[in-house]
Amino acid sequence: xxxxxxxxxxxxxxxxxxxxxxxxxxxxxxxxxxxxxxxxxxxxxxxxxxxxxxxxxxxxxxxxxxxxxxxxxxxxxxxxxxxxxxxxxxxxxxxxxxxxxxxxxxxxxxxxxxxxxxxxxxxxxxxxxxxxxxxxxxxxxxxxxxxxxxxxxxxxxxxxxxxxxxxxxxxxxxxxxxxxxxxxxxxxxxxxxxxxxxxxxxxxxxxxxxxxxxxxxx
Amino acid sequence: xxxxxxxxxxxxxxxxxxxxxxxxxxxxxxxxxxxxxxxxxxxxxxxxxxxxxxxxxxxxxxxxxxxxxxxxxxxxxxxxxxxxxxxxxxxxxxxxxxxxxxxxxxxxxxxxxxxxxxxxxxxxxxxxxxxxxxxxxxxxxxxxxxxxxxxxxxxxxxxxxxxxxxxxxxxxxxxxxxxxxxxxxxxxxxxxxxxxxxxxxxxxxxxxxxxxxxxxxx
DNA sequence: AAGTAAAATTAGGCTAATCTAATTTAATTT
DNA sequence: AAATTAAATTAGATTAGCCTAATTTTACTT
Numbered sequence: 001x002x003x004x005x006x007x008x009x010x011x012x013x014x015x016x017x018x019x020x021x022x023x024x025x026x027x028x029x030x031x032x033x034x035x036x037x038x039x040x041x042x043x044x045x046x047x048x049x050x051x052x053x054x055x056x057x058x059x060x061x062x063x064x065x066x067x068x069x070x071x072x073x074x075x076x077x078x079x080x081x082x083x084x085x086x087x088x089x090x091x092x093x094x095x096x097x098x099x100x101x102x103x104x105x106x107x108x109x110x111x112x113x114x115x116x117x118x119x120x121x122x123x124x125x126x127x128x129x130x131x132x133x134x135x136x137x138x139x140x141x142x143x144x145x146x147x148x149x150x151x152x153x154x155x156x157x158x159x160x161x162x163x164x165x166x167x168x169x170x171x172x173x174x175x176x177x178x179x180x181x182x183x184x185x186x187x188x189x190x191x192x193x194x195x196x197x198x199x200x201x202x203x204x205x206x207x208x209x210x211x212x213x214x215x216x217x218x
Numbered sequence: 219x220x221x222x223x224x225x226x227x228x229x230x231x232x233x234x235x236x237x238x239x240x241x242x243x244x245x246x247x248x249x250x251x252x253x254x255x256x257x258x259x260x261x262x263x264x265x266x267x268x269x270x271x272x273x274x275x276x277x278x279x280x281x282x283x284x285x286x287x288x289x290x291x292x293x294x295x296x297x298x299x300x301x302x303x304x305x306x307x308x309x310x311x312x313x314x315x316x317x318x319x320x321x322x323x324x325x326x327x328x329x330x331x332x333x334x335x336x337x338x339x340x341x342x343x344x345x346x347x348x349x350x351x352x353x354x355x356x357x358x359x360x361x362x363x364x365x366x367x368x369x370x371x372x373x374x375x376x377x378x379x380x381x382x383x384x385x386x387x388x389x390x391x392x393x394x395x396x397x398x399x400x401x402x403x404x405x406x407x408x409x410x411x412x413x414x415x416x417x418x419x420x421x422x423x424x425x426x427x428x429x430x431x432x433x434x435x436x
Numbered sequence: 437a438a439g440t441a442a443a444a445t446t447a448g449g450c451t452a453a454t455c456t457a458a459t460t461t462a463a464t465t466t
Numbered sequence: 467a468a469a470t471t472a473a474a475t476t477a478g479a480t481t482a483g484c485c486t487a488a489t490t491t492t493a494c495t496t
Contacts, residue, residue, distance in 0.1 A: 003452080003453090005452080005453065025473080025474090026473070026474055026475085027472090027473060027474080035453085035454070035455090036454080036455065036456080037473075037474065037475085038454085038455075038456085038474085038475070038476080038477095039453070039454055039455075040474090041474065041475055041476085042452090042453075042454080042475095043452090043453075043454095046452080046453090057461090057474085057475075085329075088336060089329070089332040089333060089336055090332060090336075091328075091332070095328075098326075099324070099326050099328075099329050102324045102325065102326075103321075103324060106317070106320045106321060107320065108316075108317050108320075110309075110313075110317075111303075111307070111317050114307040114308060114309070115307060118306060118307055118308075221482080221483090223482080223483065243443075243444090244443070244444055244445085245442090245443060245444080253483085253484070253485090254484080254485065254486085255443075255444065255445085256444085256445070256446080256447095256484085256485075256486085257483065257484050257485075258444090259444065259445055259446085260445095260482090260483070260484080261482090261483070261484090264482080264483090275444085275445075275491090276443080276444055276445075276490090276491055276492070277492095
């Protein structure tokens with residue numbers, strides 16, 4: 001089995017590859033892992049030895065198929081546990097991340113699959129992030145950032161790109177929840193402030209910073 | 219926070235103190251931890267430094283109040299997770315130990331207390347072991363080994379002292395389940411084989427080995 | 437009480453994962 | 467293309483947990 005540390009590296013590399021492209025840099029990984037660059041070089045050598053990543057000196061690195069499989073498994077664990085914490089135990093969506101970071105490392109195929117069944121095979125976690133199925137298949141999202149919409153556009157709020165409690169609490173206070181239908185009433189030219197019509201009810205004004213962290217599906 | 223290793227040492231020391239008396243020997247601990255004696259000496263020095271145990275060179279050691287609190291917390295986690303695995307996820311009672319050994323190390327007071335509530339504040343795990351409450355209070359068991367009963371005695375099957383899958387499966391096959399009322403019909407003089415009357419139904423014969431691992435409450 | 441056996445500790449090493457400081461390699465600027 | 471800057475790697479240490487081999491301490495036996 002892999003150590004927690006290895007698993008966290010794999011997860012981090014996976015996410016970097018998703019957002020920043022195929023090949024990952026030592027410094028980028030060091031930053032997200034909260035360690036210094038030489039630690040990353042070190043760790044990558046070990047992981048390359050285990051065929052979890054392909055690594056070329058000073059050229060960056062990427063996950064092997066094997067590494068990708070492990071990474072997706074961890075993400076599956078993480079997101080299913082988040083659903084459990086919110087749906088079954090009554091945690092708020094801004095409280096679950098740290099606990100799920102621990103639970104994601106529990107090693108048992110049987111457990112995660114039974115948990116999946118218990119939760120009713122959810123397709124997304126409480127933040128709208130898609131949950132890989134038991135085969136590691138992760139549906140590609142069709143959502144876009146709210147900040148790419150123009151006045152008159154409509155959509156459904158499907159997820160966030162910022163998972164910080166601060167941001168999530170701010171959304172709660174603004175009365176914006178996952179699944180809400182949103183219509184863009186207008187976009188302020190000067191500072192790109194968005195005026196939104198929520199679910200035929202409230203009208204809400206959000207900053208660009210917020211619009212740029214909200215995912216919507218047309 | 220404490221490392222998993224430390225927590226496992228604490229748990230092991232706690233259990234040894236429970237069964238073998240106040241003071242624990244290096245060799246005994248090494249045996250249950252599956253390590254060699256010098257590793258124990260090493261670890262104990264570190265843990266003594268953290269005031270988790272009181273340690274006197276070559277004299278044995280025992281848990282401090284602080285150490286005891288941590289140990290009981292881990293046991294609480296373990297047993298609550300076992301209830302979850304069996305009651306909610308449908309695991310069998312012989313399957314849950316290894317998974318609970320991992321889950322017991324999740325660090326979150328909030329989580330364990332919410333889990334407790336979700337499970338309905340169970341008093342015992344699927345093997346009948348009592349669950350400490352949120353304050354670390356563990357009800358003292360009033361059960362005795364079936365092997366201490368005589369012909370004619372009655373009781374309720376409340377727990378096991380052997381948690382091995384082999385033993386638990388054997389009980390399943392014999393049709394003996396937690397909570398069953400049991401009456402001792404007779405005890406064979408020659409080999410201490412017990413003939414039991416179960417719940418007004420079946421009659422079952424069990425070996426001394428089995429009777430010596432079953433707990434009953436008069 | 438002396439001698440042996442058993443238990444515990446010390447000494448010295450190993451690995452995973454980290455660090456700082458120094459060096460090398462790659463990229464960018466002029 | 468040379469010089470400078472930035473990124474990555476190597477070198478050498480550190481800590482937690484573990485090991486084996488050697489030594490010391492305690493317990494047991496006669």
